[in-house]
Amino acid sequence: MPLVALDLDGTLVDQASAARRWSNDFVQAWGLPAGEVDTVAEALTARRPKGEVFGALVERLGVPAAADEIWLDHRSKMPSFVAVSDDDRRALIDLKEAGWTIGIVTNGMADNQEGKIRPTGLDALVDGWVVSDTVGVRKPHPAIFESLATRLGCTLEGWMIGDSLELDVAGGAAVGLRTAWIGDGSDPAGFRPDLVVDSVAAAASHIIDVGAHA
Ligand SMILES: [Mg+2]
Structure with missing residues (x-):
């Protein structure tokens, strides 16, 4: 065949609207400025290994959590968003x-x-x-x-x-x-x-x- x-x-x-939804939840959960939703959503759709994406995001946004934890949260929630x-x-x-x-x-x-x-x-x-x-x-x-x-x-x-x-x-x-x-x-x-x-x-x-x- x-x-x-x-x-x-x-x-x-x-993927894009699912990424946006996760980004919105993430920004709210960490009390980040609403304008950062765009930053996060764009980072998530970038074509680079996700390990790097979350490392860069945590550092840039000053989120007090390990990048791996955030990545895991993303992996566990995204399925229900797509x-x-x-x-x-x-x-x-x-x-x-x-x-x-x-x-x-x-x-x-x-x-x-x-x-x-x-x-x-x-x-x-x-x-x-x-x-x-x-x-x-x-x-x-x-x-x-x-x-x-x-x-x-x-x-x-x-x-x-x-x-x-x-x-x-x-x-x-x-x-x-x-x-x-x-x-x-x-x-x-x-x-x-x-x-x-x-x-x-x-x-x-x-x-x-x-x-x-x-
Ligand atoms: Mg594709």
């Missing part, structure tokens, strides 16, 4: 019915990422997933995509859908997948995704229309 590989954060789950849209949920069911193997390939810590995959019900809608922390290699490294294919018992033939040009589009293209970029309205410039869409549902509808071998 051909593969549709999907990114998690910012693709299947609305959601999958009904349209994207339906799209995964449609892809499955059309014969595609569906997998999630995500950078992050296993507890954090699986803590979003299971409570949102994505675990029942996909055939499996790989988390970078578990396999020891992060997107865009080809080995993480190969690991997903091995886990799902399929080849790297098909599509990669994601919101990052560097991680998802370049990473997916490098292993031979066609790519659908969940765009932000900017110019994908040199990355040349095969498809620019605004949601997983839109990408899935195109993929189903063109079929596996178009």
Whole structure:
């Protein structure tokens, strides 16, 4: 079966609004100025290892707690803050019915990422997933995509859908997948995704229309 590989954060789950909600709670809990919600939310969506993010935040905001404690709090609460849209949920069911193997390939810590995959019900809608922390290699490294294919018992033939040009589009293209970029309205410039869409549902509808071998 051909593969549709999907990114998690910012693709299947609305990471930005979940990060904002956690940031709001964090700022209130530590009595920080309300204006710091933006600082925290932006830091959380930065593409760098989360250990560094929390270390820098604790230092910058003068929070009297260990960065690891804050990180743990973030990992434990975020799962309940993220959601999958009904349209994207339906799209995964449609892809499955059309014969595609569906997998999630995500950078992050296993507890954090699986803590979003299971409570949102994505675990029942996909055939499996790989988390970078578990396999020891992060997107865009080809080995993480190969690991997903091995886990799902399929080849790297098909599509990669994601919101990052560097991680998802370049990473997916490098292993031979066609790519659908969940765009932000900017110019994908040199990355040349095969498809620019605004949601997983839109990408899935195109993929189903063109079929596996178009
Ligand atoms: Mg993403």
